[in-house]
Amino acid sequence: MTITLGPGSTVMFTGDSITDCQRLESEQRLGSGYALRVAGEWGLRHPDRAVTWLNSGIAGDRVMDLEARWQTDVLDARPDLVSILVGINDVGRHSYDPDGHVISAEEYAAGYDRLLAPLAEAGTELILIEPFLLPIRGSVEVGDVVLDEEVRREWRAGLDPKIQVVRELARSYGARLLAADGLFAGLAATTAPEYWAADGVHPTPAGHAALAAAWLRLVA
Secondary structure, three states, rough: EOOOOOOOOOEEEEHHEEEEEEEOHHHHHOOOOOHHHHHHHHHOOOOOOOOOEEOOOOOOOOHHHHHHHHHOOOOOHHEEEEEEEEEEEEEEEEEHOOOOOOOOHHHHHHHHHHHHHHHHHHOOEEEEEOOOOOOOOOEEEOEEEEEEEHHHHHHHHHHHHHHHHHHHHHHHHHEEEEEEHHHHHHOOOOOOOHHHHOOOOOOOOOHHHHHHHHHHHHHH
Protein backbone atom coordinates (compact mmCIF):
# COMPACT_ATOMS: atom_id res chain seq x y z
CA MET A 1 0.00 0.00 0.00
CA THR A 2 1.36 3.41 -0.94
CA ILE A 3 1.31 6.60 1.13
CA THR A 4 -0.94 9.37 -0.11
CA LEU A 5 0.35 12.95 0.00
CA GLY A 6 -2.35 15.56 -0.31
CA PRO A 7 -2.01 19.29 -1.01
CA GLY A 8 -0.34 21.09 1.87
CA SER A 9 1.39 18.00 3.28
CA THR A 10 4.77 18.40 4.97
CA VAL A 11 7.51 15.83 4.38
CA MET A 12 10.62 15.60 6.54
CA PHE A 13 13.76 13.81 5.36
CA THR A 14 16.27 13.12 8.10
CA GLY A 15 19.38 11.07 8.75
CA ASP A 16 23.10 11.38 8.11
CA SER A 17 25.32 12.72 5.32
CA ILE A 18 23.49 10.76 2.62
CA THR A 19 20.41 12.85 3.38
CA ASP A 20 22.25 16.02 4.40
CA CYS A 21 24.15 16.53 1.12
CA GLN A 22 25.24 20.04 2.11
CA ARG A 23 21.64 21.13 2.64
CA LEU A 24 22.53 24.30 4.53
CA GLU A 25 24.54 25.48 1.54
CA SER A 26 21.68 24.93 -0.92
CA GLU A 27 19.01 27.43 -1.85
CA GLN A 28 16.05 25.20 -0.94
CA ARG A 29 17.82 23.73 2.14
CA LEU A 30 17.25 20.27 0.64
CA GLY A 31 20.85 19.53 -0.34
CA SER A 32 21.94 18.02 -3.64
CA GLY A 33 20.87 14.40 -3.13
CA TYR A 34 17.80 12.21 -3.21
CA ALA A 35 15.68 14.60 -1.11
CA LEU A 36 16.04 17.31 -3.75
CA ARG A 37 15.37 14.82 -6.55
CA VAL A 38 12.21 13.58 -4.86
CA ALA A 39 10.92 17.12 -4.36
CA GLY A 40 11.69 18.07 -7.96
CA GLU A 41 10.12 14.99 -9.50
CA TRP A 42 7.04 15.32 -7.28
CA GLY A 43 6.62 18.94 -8.31
CA LEU A 44 6.89 17.98 -11.97
CA ARG A 45 4.33 15.20 -11.66
CA HIS A 46 1.90 16.93 -9.31
CA PRO A 47 1.77 20.70 -9.83
CA ASP A 48 -1.72 20.64 -8.29
CA ARG A 49 -0.49 19.06 -5.03
CA ALA A 50 2.04 21.40 -3.47
CA VAL A 51 4.06 19.78 -0.69
CA THR A 52 6.44 21.36 1.83
CA TRP A 53 9.74 19.50 1.75
CA LEU A 54 12.13 19.68 4.72
CA ASN A 55 15.56 18.17 5.31
CA SER A 56 17.14 17.84 8.76
CA GLY A 57 19.91 15.38 7.90
CA ILE A 58 23.31 16.01 9.49
CA ALA A 59 26.52 14.40 8.26
CA GLY A 60 28.00 11.88 10.68
CA ASP A 61 24.81 11.32 12.65
CA ARG A 62 23.98 8.05 14.35
CA VAL A 63 20.65 7.06 15.88
CA MET A 64 21.75 8.53 19.22
CA ASP A 65 22.54 11.85 17.51
CA LEU A 66 19.12 11.95 15.88
CA GLU A 67 17.52 11.19 19.23
CA ALA A 68 19.30 14.13 20.87
CA ARG A 69 17.77 16.61 18.40
CA TRP A 70 14.55 14.77 17.51
CA GLN A 71 12.13 17.12 19.27
CA THR A 72 13.42 20.38 17.83
CA ASP A 73 14.48 19.17 14.39
CA VAL A 74 11.66 16.75 13.60
CA LEU A 75 8.73 16.59 16.01
CA ASP A 76 8.30 20.36 16.34
CA ALA A 77 7.85 20.63 12.56
CA ARG A 78 4.74 18.38 12.84
CA PRO A 79 5.38 16.64 9.52
CA ASP A 80 2.78 14.43 7.87
CA LEU A 81 5.48 12.07 6.62
CA VAL A 82 8.96 11.39 7.99
CA SER A 83 11.59 9.58 5.92
CA ILE A 84 14.59 8.23 7.86
CA LEU A 85 17.93 6.93 6.62
CA VAL A 86 20.43 6.27 9.40
CA GLY A 87 22.76 3.42 10.30
CA ILE A 88 26.06 3.44 8.45
CA ASN A 89 27.63 5.65 11.14
CA ASP A 90 26.30 3.29 13.81
CA VAL A 91 28.60 0.76 12.14
CA GLY A 92 31.48 2.90 10.94
CA ARG A 93 31.89 5.60 13.54
CA HIS A 94 33.38 3.19 16.10
CA SER A 95 36.43 2.89 13.87
CA TYR A 96 37.53 6.38 14.83
CA ASP A 97 35.45 7.52 17.82
CA PRO A 98 37.77 8.48 20.70
CA ASP A 99 35.92 6.18 23.11
CA GLY A 100 35.96 3.27 20.68
CA HIS A 101 32.31 2.53 21.42
CA VAL A 102 30.74 -0.17 19.26
CA ILE A 103 26.99 0.29 18.88
CA SER A 104 25.19 -3.02 19.14
CA ALA A 105 22.15 -3.96 17.08
CA GLU A 106 20.14 -3.95 20.33
CA GLU A 107 21.18 -0.37 21.16
CA TYR A 108 20.48 0.69 17.59
CA ALA A 109 17.02 -0.92 17.70
CA ALA A 110 16.12 0.64 21.04
CA GLY A 111 17.19 4.12 19.94
CA TYR A 112 15.45 3.84 16.58
CA ASP A 113 12.28 2.66 18.32
CA ARG A 114 12.37 5.76 20.52
CA LEU A 115 12.49 7.90 17.38
CA LEU A 116 9.47 6.19 15.86
CA ALA A 117 7.20 5.92 18.89
CA PRO A 118 6.13 9.60 19.13
CA LEU A 119 5.64 9.79 15.37
CA ALA A 120 3.40 6.74 15.40
CA GLU A 121 1.44 8.20 18.30
CA ALA A 122 0.88 11.35 16.27
CA GLY A 123 -0.29 9.36 13.26
CA THR A 124 2.69 10.39 11.13
CA GLU A 125 3.35 8.37 7.98
CA LEU A 126 6.79 6.72 7.93
CA ILE A 127 9.31 5.68 5.30
CA LEU A 128 12.30 3.78 6.66
CA ILE A 129 15.28 3.49 4.33
CA GLU A 130 17.71 0.65 4.92
CA PRO A 131 21.33 1.68 5.50
CA PHE A 132 23.53 0.20 2.79
CA LEU A 133 27.10 -0.57 1.79
CA LEU A 134 28.13 -1.28 -1.79
CA PRO A 135 30.80 -3.91 -2.50
CA ILE A 136 33.43 -1.72 -4.11
CA ARG A 137 36.99 -3.01 -4.41
CA GLY A 138 40.25 -1.54 -3.20
CA SER A 139 40.78 1.13 -0.56
CA VAL A 140 38.91 4.44 -0.37
CA GLU A 141 38.55 7.16 2.24
CA VAL A 142 35.19 7.56 3.95
CA GLY A 143 35.49 10.54 6.24
CA ASP A 144 38.50 9.85 8.41
CA VAL A 145 38.47 6.11 7.74
CA VAL A 146 40.34 4.17 5.09
CA LEU A 147 37.76 1.66 3.94
CA ASP A 148 39.74 -1.35 2.73
CA GLU A 149 38.65 -4.95 2.28
CA GLU A 150 39.14 -5.86 5.94
CA VAL A 151 37.30 -2.82 7.27
CA ARG A 152 34.56 -3.34 4.68
CA ARG A 153 34.03 -6.89 5.93
CA GLU A 154 33.79 -5.59 9.51
CA TRP A 155 31.29 -2.92 8.48
CA ARG A 156 29.19 -5.42 6.55
CA ALA A 157 29.14 -7.79 9.52
CA GLY A 158 27.94 -4.94 11.73
CA LEU A 159 25.52 -3.53 9.19
CA ASP A 160 23.52 -6.65 8.35
CA PRO A 161 21.92 -6.96 11.82
CA LYS A 162 21.02 -3.27 11.74
CA ILE A 163 19.39 -3.63 8.33
CA GLN A 164 17.31 -6.42 9.88
CA VAL A 165 16.37 -4.04 12.70
CA VAL A 166 15.05 -1.51 10.20
CA ARG A 167 13.02 -4.20 8.45
CA GLU A 168 11.52 -5.39 11.73
CA LEU A 169 10.69 -1.84 12.86
CA ALA A 170 9.02 -1.13 9.53
CA ARG A 171 6.80 -4.17 10.04
CA SER A 172 6.10 -3.29 13.65
CA TYR A 173 5.11 0.30 12.90
CA GLY A 174 3.37 -0.32 9.58
CA ALA A 175 5.95 1.89 7.86
CA ARG A 176 6.92 1.76 4.20
CA LEU A 177 10.34 0.14 3.77
CA LEU A 178 12.77 1.29 1.11
CA ALA A 179 15.06 -1.73 0.76
CA ALA A 180 18.07 0.32 -0.30
CA ASP A 181 20.73 -2.30 0.45
CA GLY A 182 19.00 -4.78 -1.82
CA LEU A 183 18.32 -2.08 -4.39
CA PHE A 184 22.00 -1.21 -4.71
CA ALA A 185 23.09 -4.85 -4.59
CA GLY A 186 20.87 -5.50 -7.59
CA LEU A 187 22.14 -2.46 -9.46
CA ALA A 188 25.77 -3.34 -8.67
CA ALA A 189 25.28 -6.84 -10.06
CA THR A 190 25.17 -5.49 -13.60
CA THR A 191 27.09 -2.22 -13.26
CA ALA A 192 30.27 -1.45 -11.33
CA PRO A 193 29.25 -0.58 -7.74
CA GLU A 194 31.35 2.59 -7.91
CA TYR A 195 28.88 3.90 -10.50
CA TRP A 196 26.27 4.10 -7.73
CA ALA A 197 28.51 5.07 -4.78
CA ALA A 198 32.17 5.84 -5.43
CA ASP A 199 33.21 5.07 -1.85
CA GLY A 200 30.56 2.40 -1.26
CA VAL A 201 28.66 4.67 1.15
CA HIS A 202 27.83 8.04 -0.42
CA PRO A 203 25.73 7.78 -3.60
CA THR A 204 26.78 9.35 -6.87
CA PRO A 205 24.17 11.40 -8.77
CA ALA A 206 22.99 8.14 -10.34
CA GLY A 207 22.78 6.54 -6.89
CA HIS A 208 20.72 9.41 -5.53
CA ALA A 209 18.46 9.17 -8.58
CA ALA A 210 17.94 5.47 -7.85
CA LEU A 211 17.03 6.24 -4.23
CA ALA A 212 14.63 8.99 -5.30
CA ALA A 213 12.90 6.75 -7.85
CA ALA A 214 12.45 4.00 -5.27
CA TRP A 215 11.16 6.52 -2.72
CA LEU A 216 8.58 7.90 -5.12
CA ARG A 217 7.26 4.41 -5.82
CA LEU A 218 6.17 4.28 -2.16
CA VAL A 219 4.11 7.47 -2.39
CA ALA A 220 0.96 8.29 -4.34
